[in-house]
Amino acid sequence: MTQPSTIRIEHDAFGPVEIPADRYWGAQTQRALDVFAIGEERLPTCLVRAFGLQKLAAARANHRLGVLEASLAAAVEAAAREVWEGRFDGHFPLVVWQTGSGTQTNMNANEVIANRANECLGHALGTRSPVHPNDHVNRSQSSNDSFPTVMHLCTALELRDRLLPALRLLHDTLAAKAVAFDDVVKIGRTHLMDAVPMTVGQAFRAFAAQVASGIERVEAVAPRLHRLAQGGTAVGSGLNALPGFDAAFCAEVAALSGLPVIPNPSKFEGMGAHDALVEVSGALNVLAVSAIKIANDIRLLGSGPRCGLGELVIPDDGLSSSIMPGKRNATVAEALVQAAFQVVGNHATVSAAGASGTFELNVAKPVLIHNLLQSIRVLADGSRVFALRLVRDLDVDRDRLAGNVANALLLATALTPTLGYDRVAAITRKAMSEGLTPRAAAIALGLATGEEYDRLVDPVAMASPAAGGRRDPDA
Known part of the structure; x- marks a missing residue:
């Protein structure tokens, strides 16, 4: 019995190919698989699926404008929708390291959709008829405007559906901890050294404010991200696309995705430069810097638990040391910091790629979008895991904090308006050199009685002086 062949022969303008x-x-x-045998990094599935959305919208726009007949348009739409839904993720094998316009990935999408459309119409794979990958799936398009359009679509969808929900979760979790810890007084630190009192809630409110500002930065770039280059075709002039194709395409994308996309008023800018994507990466870079600050502060405040700062109690993640039984590490914070390092590095690559527009075409599109989407992905996942696996179950060691506050030298700062700077400096020097509390040092120097000290030095009031000692949630 003859076994079915494991390969088929397909022909294009350059001759036969075994597939x-x-x-x-x-x-x-x-x-392209044979030519670009470079590395293993493939474009992420979200980009592949965005190509399905782009080809679906293009087929609808072409049909609306009368340049794609109904039966072919329906077949292309059905196949493109399957790509958008993720049914053909495994049929996009190309690496990032390809032509800088992303032409090979655009053709990959054209070919997969054409083959699937023909199969649904009762024809074998590779026939290129009645649906042709270039003449029908790629109608009114070029790789040069399609790939940047997909870059914008994929980025906008990933920001909306993945990153922003994760950031809002992290913000809300930090804000909830700020409220929970608002009555817990601690000693602030500047230059890594003891400073004056504050509350744990104030520290977490600052963390939440950093994330809130990051959310605002991401949201602020959206109007520029929603401008699409589609319709510019080869160089931005729109050759081989009917007038109105760009508007029809954007209307279809908006209806399908809910994104408020519009035609880029300068297709030349949208294809030769990718400033909006570099701007997104810049916002992600700031978020990464914020994440490093927040994660490092929390893991340092939780260091110990007995021989470090030990002010925060890090929740048990079930992981431990390979040699020290029962050792608990701030692993989730460390993972977020590493993810943030990657984002900072990615931003350098995105910046260089964004600067690689030469005349009417940027030729570093695949590496730009690869790095940008990785940044979105690791920031979103890292923020979600950090919120749910660490911040949500954080606690404070109230006894440790109370002891630190009682023994803090710089509580004496509250005496400065009454005694003057030099006398208070004498109190802190004596307390430091003799191992006394500042209260005991002030009494020993005859600069204040115990009653006077207790009246003037109130850690709660010092933490929120503008509110008269009340810890204002909005302060």
């Missing part, structure tokens, strides 16, 4: 029989890609994709 695995069960793969939906075509000749151009197979040729």
